[in-house]
Amino acid sequence: MTGNTAVATATADAGTARRVPVGSAIYNGIVEFLYDEAWLLDQIDLVAWGRMLATDLIYTVPLRQTMPLSQQAATIVRTTAHYHDDYRSISTRIARLTRTKSAWAEDPPSRTRRLVTNIRVTETAQADEFAVSSYLLMTRSRCESPDYHLLSGERRDVVRKTDDGFKLARREVILEQSVLGMPNLAVFL
Amino acid sequence: MTTDVAAQKSTLRVVADRGSCCGYGVCAEICPEVYKLDEAGLIVLDSDLVPPGLEEKAREGAESCPQAALRLELIEV
Amino acid sequence: MTDVMTRTKDRLADGTRIDELIDVERREVQIRTLSDHELYDLEMERIFGKAWLLLGHETEIPNPNDFVLRSMGEDQVIVARARDGEIHVSLNVCPHRGMRVCRSDSGNLPVHRCVYHGWAFRPDGAFIGSPVEREKMHGEIRTKAELSLKKARVTVYGGLIFATWDQDGPSFEEFLGDMKWYYDMLFCRTDRGLEVLGPPQRFVLDANWKAASEQSASDGFHTLTLHQWLGEIAGFGNGDLTTSMYGVEVTSRLGHSLRCTHLAKKFEQVAGARASELTVEERLAMFPPPGISKEMVPELMRNLKPDQLKLLTTTPPQVGNLFPNMLIAFVYVPQADGTVLGLIAVHAYVPRGPGRMEFVNWLLAEKDTPEPLKQAMLRESIHMFGTSGMIEQDDSDTWPEMTQVARGSQSRKVTLKYQAINTVGRPADWPGPAEAYDGFTKDDTQWNWWLAYRDHMVSAD
Numbered sequence: 001m002t003g004n005t006a007v008a009t010a011t012a013d014a015g016t017a018r019r020v021p022v023g024s025a026i027y028n029g030i031v032e033f034l035y036d037e038a039w040l041l042d043q044i045d046l047v048a049w050g051r052m053l054a055t056d057l058i059y060t061v062p063l064r065q066t067m068p069l070s071q072q073a074a075t076i077v078r079t080t081a082h083y084h085d086d087y088r089s090i091s092t093r094i095a096r097l098t099r100t101k102s103a104w105a106e107d108p109p110s111r112t113r114r115l116v117t118n119i120r121v122t123e124t125a126q127a128d129e130f131a132v133s134s135y136l137l138m139t140r141s142r143c144e145s146p147d148y149h150l151l152s153g154e155r156r157d158v159v160r161k162t163d164d165g166f167k168l169a170r171r172e173v174i175l176e177q178s179v180l181g182m183p184n185l186a187v188f189l
Numbered sequence: 190m191t192t193d194v195a196a197q198k199s200t201l202r203v204v205a206d207r208g209s210c211c212g213y214g215v216c217a218e219i220c221p222e223v224y225k226l227d228e229a230g231l232i233v234l235d236s237d238l239v240p241p242g243l244e245e246k247a248r249e250g251a252e253s254c255p256q257a258a259l260r261l262e263l264i265e266v
Numbered sequence: 267m268t269d270v271m272t273r274t275k276d277r278l279a280d281g282t283r284i285d286e287l288i289d290v291e292r293r294e295v296q297i298r299t300l301s302d303h304e305l306y307d308l309e310m311e312r313i314f315g316k317a318w319l320l321l322g323h324e325t326e327i328p329n330p331n332d333f334v335l336r337s338m339g340e341d342q343v344i345v346a347r348a349r350d351g352e353i354h355v356s357l358n359v360c361p362h363r364g365m366r367v368c369r370s371d372s373g374n375l376p377v378h379r380c381v382y383h384g385w386a387f388r389p390d391g392a393f394i395g396s397p398v399e400r401e402k403m404h405g406e407i408r409t410k411a412e413l414s415l416k417k418a419r420v421t422v423y424g425g426l427i428f429a430t431w432d433q434d435g436p437s438f439e440e441f442l443g444d445m446k447w448y449y450d451m452l453f454c455r456t457d458r459g460l461e462v463l464g465p466p467q468r469f470v471l472d473a474n475w476k477a478a479s480e481q482s483a484s485d486g487f488h489t490l491t492l493h494q495w496l497g498e499i500a501g502f503g504n505g506d507l508t509t510s511m512y513g514v515e516v517t518s519r520l521g522h523s524l525r526c527t528h529l530a531k532k533f534e535q536v537a538g539a540r541a542s543e544l545t546v547e548e549r550l551a552m553f554p555p556p557g558i559s560k561e562m563v564p565e566l567m568r569n570l571k572p573d574q575l576k577l578l579t580t581t582p583p584q585v586g587n588l589f590p591n592m593l594i595a596f597v598y599v600p601q602a603d604g605t606v607l608g609l610i611a612v613h614a615y616v617p618r619g620p621g622r623m624e625f626v627n628w629l630l631a632e633k634d635t636p637e638p639l640k641q642a643m644l645r646e647s648i649h650m651f652g653t654s655g656m657i658e659q660d661d662s663d664t665w666p667e668m669t670q671v672a673r674g675s676q677s678r679k680v681t682l683k684y685q686a687i688n689t690v691g692r693p694a695d696w697p698g699p700a701e702a703y704d705g706f707t708k709d710d711t712q713w714n715w716w717l718a719y720r721d722h723m724v725s726a727d
Contacts, residue, residue, distance in 0.1 A: 061654075063464070063465060063467060063468075065370075065371040065372060065465060066369065066370055066371045067370050067371065067372075067373065068370055068373075071370075071373070077464060077465055079463060079464030079465070079644075080462075080463055080464030080465055080466070080467060080629055080644065080648070081464075081467075081648055082467060082648070082652075082653040082654055083648065083653075083654050084644070084645050084648045085645075085648075085649070088602075089645070089649050092499070092649070092656075093649075093654075093656060095499060096495050096499060096656055099498075099499075100494075100495040100498040100499060101494075101498065102491075102493075102494035102495045102498060103495055103660070104492060104660045104663060104664070105659035105660045105662070105663040143667075178371060178468065179468040179469060179470055179624060180468070180469035180470070180653060181469070181470055182469065182471070183469070183471035183472070183473075183659075183662040183663055183665075183666055184469070184471075184653060184654065184655075184658070184659035184662045184663060185653045185654040185659070186654070186659040186663070211384055211397030211398060212397050212398035212399055212400060212401075213384075213386060213394065213395045213396070213397055213398075213399055214395060214398075214399035214400070215386070215394050215395055215399075218395075226399075226400070229398075229400075230398045230399055230400035230401070252376045252377075253376060253377055253388075253394065254377070255377045255379040255384065255386035255394060255395075255397075256379070
């Protein structure tokens with residue numbers, strides 16, 4: 001799907017690839033990476049979040065469709081998508097949100113909370129890259145509405161170990177909703 | 190389609206799943222030569238081979254089954 | 267609500283005359299139109315029960331038995347291609363006990379079978395039968411024809427699928443009126459036409475459908491402030507959005523409109539002093555419309571009239587609408603490398619109650635657009651439009667606020683103003699039909715949208 005050889009999804013690898021055990025140094029490092037990332041996004045420190053991204057990043061959020069049980073693979077749509085970005089376009093999004101005075105969709109900003117759980121790590125063909133599957137629940141509170149916008153999904157990441165710490169090289173977020181329940185995705189998942 | 194089948198010296202065989210049949214009778218309505226109904230209104234076949242010339246009707250009858258209880262297989266004769 | 271009530275009703279329960287919600291003299295609209303439940307129910311009958319509505323594109327269902335589920339107002343419909351290739355639109359409600367017949371967003375099925383009691387229907391909506399035929403579970407009071415799914419009237423225009431419940435109303439051509447000449451320039455300009463780049467993005471927001479739809483009627487003015495960031499990030503607006511506010515707005519009383527923007531500056535940038543001497547063909551090759559490669563230019567020359575070509579190379583339509591709830595975008599987006607990428611999107615703003623709407627976003631390209639260009643268009647469209655689109659995320663954050671405001675007992679009496687009136691009029695030598703307004707973007711197009719809305723809401727038949 002992309003030029004990156006290590007982008008096989010975490011779940012696709014689960015059967016054959018070696019599991020990185022819970023509690024191991026690598027696992028712990030990746031958990032800390034995901035927690036730090038969620039914290040930075042929730043603090044709206046997007047510039048610092050941007051530094052956690054690899055420059056060959058591919059960042060996608062496919063559409064979902066309701067299909068019969070026998071056709072579950074077809075529920076994930078990867079032609080059109082909610083996000084289909086690379087490092088450059090994510091940087092433009094960050095620039096819009098941080099460097100302009102008029103990104104009104106997030107000014108005043110939503111108050112968000114990203115809860116990251118069910119983290120499973122497997123090795124990939126690249127020694128320095130790890131396939132990481134995690135569950136995401138994002139609550140988004142906007143202006144005075146007491147109702148949360150909720151969004152849940154599975155992140156299928158490739159996290160790369162570098163001299164400068166871990167970097168996010170690939171993220172695909174598999175959402176549950178076929179029709180999203182929030183007015184936009186002006187926030188990162 | 191019909192000529193293709195003839196040229197290949199093959200024929201169509203009906204595979205009916207009586208367990209799935211709900212007696213809509215659509216198959217028998219479209220192609221009564223192949224699809225019959227028993228006293229309960231469920232599918233029965235006198236022969237599971239589709240006679241030459243009826244391929245298209247048999248195919249339509251199978252495709253129209255709301256229960257997807259009918260399948261056609263190509264077999265060599 | 268019965269047909270008799272909705273057809274004759276000309277006042278809301280509090281005595282307000284429906285036609286007075288829109289003050290024709292002063293060009294004002296009461297904000298309560300964005301929140302009123304009673305009005306909403308009438309809209310479902312008088313607009314969404316009557317008008318031609320966008321449901322998708324024929325390339326979503328290329329093969330016999332292909333289908334997609336879509337909505338006409340709050341009514342869900344099955345849009346399916348029958349064995350003979352014809353496209354049918356049928357209400358997704360089982361005439362037996364009201365269960366939804368089809369429950370997948372898309373697929374390929376020769377028979378749609380209700381899971382509740384098994385009543386079965388063909389892609390054209392025709393009732394096949396029910397189990398067990400021998401027991402006549404559908405009775406003999408109604409004929410099989412009477413037990414078919416309720417059918418809408420369908421038309422395919424430029425590949426876009428439209429349907430209406432009004433079997434005897436205006437044809438789609440009559441519905442488009444003289445604006446058709448402009449839409450043809452967008453949807454009917456290549457030999458093989460447009461195709462969707464995938465299923466539509468869908469999301470629901472807490473806004474009235476009209477907040478989005480009246481904006482789609484060529485509100486150019488909001489770009490200056492709501493989309494101010496385009497001017498703040500180098501490359502998009504070159505720091506000055508005001509100049510892009512000038513153009514020509516075309517519109518008609520039927521509520522349709524398009525904003526056409528001048529390309530003169532862009533040609534000067536590319537061709538310098540020679541810009542004014544370029545032929546139509548040279549201009550098309552130098553700066554092809556969205557999704558058109560240089561190789562496809564001869565197709566444009568074949569399919570469009572000279573006047574349409576002239577417009578396409580000087581003042582092409584970029585954004586606009588089709589009444590009641592369709593947005594059209596054929597926009598040029600400057601790229602970081604100095605080139606310009608054309609993007610094509612259409613939206614439907616589907617009502618989901620007085621305070622909710624679904625935003626349905628289709629991204630398109632010409633079928634013959636080279637694959638790498640298609641992929642570039644798709645990605646850039648996702649960056650700019652719809653769910654995460656950097657332009658439209660600001661719009662979709664605005665409409666819920668207007669809708670929320672419209673509930674207040676005092677706020678609802680505030681009026682929306684459409685009093686910026688164009689005084690320049692039709693540009694000299696303008697080749698196209700309909701009303702055309704030159705100069706800075708004004709409110710005439712959106713006002714026509716409200717006049718069309720008013721016409722629909724007061725027409726009792």
